[in-house]
Amino acid sequence: MILKLICVKELPGHVKFLNIISYYDEIMNDITGQKIKIIGTIDDVLEMETVYPSFSEEPPMHFHPKQQEYFEVLEGELTVRYKDKIKHYEKGSIIHIQAKQAHAMWNSGFTPAKVTWKVKPALATEKLLRETFKLANDGRTDQFGKPYPLVLIYLLKKYSGTFRLARPKFIVIMILYVLFSPIYYFCNYKRNLFH
Numbered sequence: 460m461i462l463k464l465i466c467v468k469e470l471p472g473h474v475k476f477l478n479i480i481s482y483y484d485e486i487m488n489d490i491t492g493q494k495i496k497i498i499g500t501i502d503d504v505l506e507m508e509t510v511y512p513s514f515s516e517e518p519p520m521h522f523h524p525k526q527q528e529y530f531e532v533l534e535g536e537l538t539v540r541y542k543d544k545i546k547h548y549e550k551g552s553i554i555h556i557q558a559k560q561a562h563a564m565w566n567s568g569f570t571p572a573k574v575t576w577k578v579k580p581a582l583a584t585e586k587l588l589r590e591t592f593k594l595a596n597d598g599r600t601d602q603f604g605k606p607y608p609l610v611l612i613y614l615l616k617k618y619s620g621t622f623r624l625a626r627p628k629f630i631v632i633m634i635l636y637v638l639f640s641p642i643y644y645f646c647n648y649k650r651n652l653f654h
Contacts, residue, residue: 486588490595490604491515495576497585505581510573511537511566516603520625522561527579530554530564535572539564561625583621590614590653612636613648 487494492512499506513535520540530537532552539546539554540563547567548554556562566572578584591614595604606614615624616636623629636643643649 486592488592488595488604490600490602495588495592500581500585503580505578505584507576507578508533508573509576510571511535511564512571513566513569515565515567517565517567518563520561520563522559522623522625523556523578524620524623525558525580526582526584526621527558528554528556529575529577529579530556531575533573533575535566535570536568537564537572537574538567583618587614587618587621593653609639609642610652612639613643613652 483496483498485494485496493515494510496508497505498508517538517540530548530553532548532550532554534550536550537548537552537554539548541556541560591604591606594600594606594610599610600606605611612632612635615622615629615632619629619632624632
């Protein structure tokens with residue numbers, strides 16, 4: 460792991476320096492086989508490089524309420540469901556997903572797909588990815604790496620500003636969260652879920 464931090468200062472009559480937080484860390488989901496190299500956050504843009512294994516599962520349709528995503532296919536082929544269409548993107552393709560646009564990405568090809576991935580603004584994306592990968596790696600998900608329903612509802616509420624499922628509607632998630640709140644409280648999810 461490499462750590463680099465450059466402070467931001469804007470002085471009168473001078474150029475504003477970029478806020479660069481870089482640490483090159485790699486995480487892997489042992490169940491799905493997806494690897495993510497977290498390159499860092501530059502001026503509130505989270506930059507990553509991910510590898511989707513061949514014939515990976517299609518994830519659920521989701522969207523990011525306040526974030527845009529930018530992808531570039533470096534190797535292999537990326538399959539994207541977006542605006543009710545499925546498209547296959549090959550090496551060199553660039554994909555831009557606007558905030559609030561439901562989408563899903565996976566690799567339906569024969570070789571691994573390597574993709575650069577930028578999220579703007581970064582918000583809690585990195586923390587969400589780390590926590591969901593940890594759950595999978597600790598054996599606390601189903602056979603496809605998806606959190607069990609009680610945990611999923613907790614995560615969807617916790618990260619609602621960063622990540623939402625296209626279905627069910629967020630109001631349904633909130634109602635379920637309120638119904639399950641006593642369980643979350645008595646099991647101390649806030650402290651115990653990821654420790």
